[in-house]
Amino acid sequence: MNNKFAARKSGDQDAYDERGYRIKTFNLTGLQGISDRTLETHFKLYEGYVKQTNQLNERLSEYTNKGHVETADFDIYSELTRRLGFEYNGMVLHEYYFANLKKFGSSDPHANSIFYQAAQSAFGSYQNWRADFVAKGKMRGIGWVICFQDPLRGHVSNHWISSHEIGNVAGFTPVLVMDVWEHAYLLDFQPSERLQYIDAFFANINWEAVERRLKPLPNAALDSSSKERY
Numbered sequence: 061m062n063n064k065f066a067a068r069k070s071g072d073q074d075a076y077d078e079r080g081y082r083i084k085t086f087n088l089t090g091l092q093g094i095s096d097r098t099l100e101t102h103f104k105l106y107e108g109y110v111k112q113t114n115q116l117n118e119r120l121s122e123y124t125n126k127g128h129v130e131t132a133d134f135d136i137y138s139e140l141t142r143r144l145g146f147e148y149n150g151m152v153l154h155e156y157y158f159a160n161l162k163k164f165g166s167s168d169p170h171a172n173s174i175f176y177q178a179a180q181s182a183f184g185s186y187q188n189w190r191a192d193f194v195a196k197g198k199m200r201g202i203g204w205v206i207c208f209q210d211p212l213r214g215h216v217s218n219h220w221i222s223s224h225e226i227g228n229v230a231g232f233t234p235v236l237v238m239d240v241w242e243h244a245y246l247l248d249f250q251p252s253e254r255l256q257y258i259d260a261f262f263a264n265i266n267w268e269a270v271e272r273r274l275k276p277l278p279n280a281a282l283d284s285s286s287k288e289r290y
Contacts, residue, residue, distance in 0.1 A: 080114030081151065083107050086158040093260025094161075098247045105243060106158070109150035116144045149224035153204055156237040162266035169267040174274050175216075175235070182215045190262075193218045193236075197258045202241050208232035209274055216274075235273045236265070 083106075088099050120140055123129050129137045168186070169176045179189035189207075196205045196218050204221040208229055216235060221227040238261050245257035 080117060081110050083110045084155055084158075086161075088158065088161055088163065090163045091161065091165075091260075092263040093248065093256070094245070094264060095248050098245065101247065102154075102239075102244060103158075106151070106154040109147055109154060112147040113144070113151050116140055116147055120144065145225040146223060149228065153206075153221075153224055153234075153237055154239070156234050157204075157239045160236055160266050160269045161261075161264045162269075163264070165264040165266050167262045167265070169270070173267065173271060174276055175267065175270050178209070178214070178216045178274060182217065189216070189218070193238075194255075194258055196220050197238060197240050198255060203227075205238045205240060206234050207236040209235050211275060214275060233273060233275070236270050 085103070089096055091099070120137070123133065123137055168190070171186075176186050179186045183189040183192065193205060193207060199220055201220075201222060203223055203226075205218060206221055206228075207216055207218050209216050210229075210232055219227055219229060238258070240254065240258075242251060245254065245260075248260070249257045
């Protein structure tokens with residue numbers, strides 16, 4: 061078996077060491093509508109984000125270890141710092157994305173599941189939540205659609221993320237992450253067939269992984285008037 065498909069959980073303790081972040085691998089052969097060829101290409105792209113994140117952290121540490129940035133280096137330092145947000149989020153969001161997929165997934169969660177109840181609470185019905193998530197996925201542009209949970213209120217909400225780093229809500233927890241960059245589906249679908257890709261994405265969702273990310277509503281939805289966000 062290709063080692064790109066060797067399973068390793070996203071929470072492994074060896075995901076980071078003194079050399080930086082390690083590349084994680086995911087067992088995703090045989091998905092419905094998303095080919096192994098697409099996954100191979102996608103995994104290689106993800107590996108690039110891990111490597112770039114490590115390289116940028118290493119380069120920036122050269123400045124931080126000095127305790128100051130020389131005026132002559134400030135333009136380079138600034139550009140490296142800005143680029144780090146792109147690479148870091150590209151790495152992490154791909155790990156969320158791969159981890160919320162699995163072979164023999166299901167299009168919808170069980171009606172008695174925590175996520176189903178959270179979607180119903182926030183949107184009036186699970187169907188309304190799904191329609192909103194899909195609509196955001198059909199938007200023009202490159203980026204991601206993420207269902208976040210507000211850890212203070214427990215509510216879930218869907219958000220469009222441009223590139224990797226524009227639109228993430230500070231402090232919110234990613235619960236379901238969908239990549240809608242064209243590299244996620246162009247080997248299987250035409251650019252005009254993004255909706256078919258979204259259907260394929262839903263057919264392979266690992267709802268158990270989604271549930272593990274979600275804070276249970278009975279605890280999360282307590283009166284937030286006495287809580288502080290920070």
